[in-house]
Amino acid sequence: MEGLEHILRQHPFFADFAPEHGALVAGCARNHRFDPGDYLFREGDPADEFFLIRHGKVALEIVAPGQAPIVFATLGPGEIVGEAWLVPPYRWTIDARATELVRAIGIDAACLRGKCEADHHLGYEMMKRFLPVFIRRLHATQLQILDVYGKKR
Amino acid sequence: MxxxxxxxxxxxxxxxxxxxxxxxxxxxxxxxxxxxxxxxxxxxxxxxxxxxxxxxxxxxxxxxxxxxxxxxxxxxxxxxxxxxxxxxxxxxxxxxxxxxxxxxxxxGVGWPVEAAEGSDVVLVAGGLGLAPLRPAIYHILANRVRYGRVVILFGSRNPHDMLYRHELEEWRQHLDISIEVTVDHAEADWHGNVGVVPALIPRATFDRHNTIALVCGPEVMMRYSASALAEAGVPPERIYLSMERNMKCAIGLCGHCQFGPTFICKDGPVMQFARIAKIFAIREV
CATH class of the missing domain: 2.40.30.10 (Translation factors)
Structure with a gap:
């Protein structure tokens, strides 16, 4: 457990995290390895775990029926994969695919949600860290929707 | 500066x-x-x-x-x-x-390539914005020893609409510069980055206290990039943007390219972010 706790503290997402909170989160964590082409999760699956990438790259994809998957973001070391575990119905709405060897820490969603409910300081700390991630991704999506490199006449 | x-x-x-x-x-x-x-x-x-x-x-x-x-x-x-x-x-x-x-x-006023000597240089380009930055890249590569880390971040609409693709690949061969390319959308056979170019800024390695950033691209992309650079710790007076307006006389007489108290043709097109930050997001300007 101490090993995972140490690895979690090295991850930028948990920078300056209080040691007692680090121990609580580590209790929900486990190591993962994904080979290129492996899916971390797929659309419609239960969002029962989210991931902190330690190494490698993950592509986030949307699939429309009859079309090839569209990659709309890639995430790398130091980043978080997965937000749907935070809000009901806790189901993934996208695919996440390893494009190279990925080493990640998986956090059990039900376990962490339970601990956040029991310890609101931990819950608030987690929200303070997740919210900027959401906002950055929302801004990025806004910029993508604008299609700024497209031709305007 | x-x-x-x-x-x-x-x-x-x-x-x-x-x-x-x-x-x-x-x-x-x-x-x-x-x-x-x-x-x-x-x-x-x-x-x-x-x-x-x-x-x-x-x-x-x-x-x-x-x-x-x-x-x-x-x-x-x-x-x-x-x-x-x-x-x-x-x-x-x-x-x-x-x-x-x-x-x-x-x-017009060009990129501060001489003032940037001794500093790390981060060049952020989006789409056709790589074209005005290319002379600065040539200059920096020709005088590489005078600069610290050199980071080129380039965003494109998709892998097919990538300007100067061959040259980007050539520059990537240089072991002493870092180039990251990203596209807004791609199909699964693209193995590079996907996402907007400002998202590359937090991932790049540079000395935030001693960096000059040169940014060129669509104005909204420059706004987000300048914010990301500022968030990464680059002071606004060390961020430069290449502005675009309807230029006519090109020597600051006709007023067509007026941008607040400045004329883009005469006081720009390259402008210090600190100088224009307050009016940058005002759509009427």
Whole structure:
């Protein structure tokens, strides 16, 4: 457990995290390895775990029926994969695919949600860290929707 | 830090009179984008600084401002990369080798490539915004020893619409510069980054206390990039943007390119973010 706790503290997402909170989160964590082409999760699956990438790259994809998957973001070391575990119905709405060897820490969603409910300081700390991630991704999506490199006449 | 102001316009006989240039080599970069070499039909090509622009005049059609995108040390011709987005730019992209074109310039304030010596340099380009940055990249590569870390971050719409792709691949061979490319959307066979170019900034390695950032691209992309650079710790007075407005006279007389208290043609196009930050997001400006 101490090993995972140490690895979690090295991850930028948990920078300056209080040691007692680090121990609580580590209790929900486990190591993962994904080979290129492996899916971390797929659309419609239960969002029962989210991931902190330690190494490698993950592509986030949307699939429309009859079309090839569209990659709309890639995430790398130091980043978080997965937000749907935070809000009901806790189901993934996208695919996440390893494009190279990925080493990640998986956090059990039900376990962490339970601990956040029991310890609101931990819950608030987690929200303070997740919210900027959401906002950055929302801004990025806004910029993508604008299609700024497209031709305007 | 003040960008190098250039008074090349003052050295011209009459900045309102176009000089005759002849189209040399042409290169189709993308389906709607062409790079042209323009050589003076008489005399020498005036000197220019990376980041400056020329006014290109297609006879009978009209005149537009186009940034210089070639090597400032190559004294034989100007290089311009032009995308067909309107009547004049369309006419330029349809010119053939040997055609004549009117040219006034170079004009404006360029990138602070000399002031950046001794610093890390982060160049952030989006789409066609790589063209005005290319002369700065040539200059930095030719004088590599004078700079710290050099980071080039480039965003494109998709892997197929990537400007200067061959050159990006060549620059990537340099072991002493870092290049990251991202696209807004891709299919699964693209193994590079996907996402907007400002998202590359937090991932890049540079000394935030000693970095000069040069940013060029669509204005909204520059806004997000300047914010990401500031968030990464780069002071606003060390962030430079290449602005674009409707330029007509190119020497600060007509007022068409007025941007708050400044004129883009005379006080820019390269402007310090600290100087324009307050009016940058005001849509009426």
């Amino acid at each position: 003040v960008p190098e102001s250039v008074s090349a316009a003052a050295s011209l006989p009459d900045p309102f009179v176009p000089q005759i240039y002849r189209v040399g080599r042409l290169r189709r970069e993308l389906h709607d984008t062409v790079t042209l070499e323009l050589a003076p039909s008489a005399g020498r090509r005036p000197a220019f600084r990376p980041g400056q622009f020329n006014m290109l005049y297609v006879f009978g059609v009209g005149e537009i401002a186009v940034s210089l995108s070639g090597d400032s040390t190559d004294e034989t011709h100007f290089v311009h990369t032009v995308r067909d987005v309107g009547a004049v730019s369309k006419a330029i992209t349809e010119l053939g080798t040997g055609a004549t074109i009117g040219l006034r310039g170079p004009f």
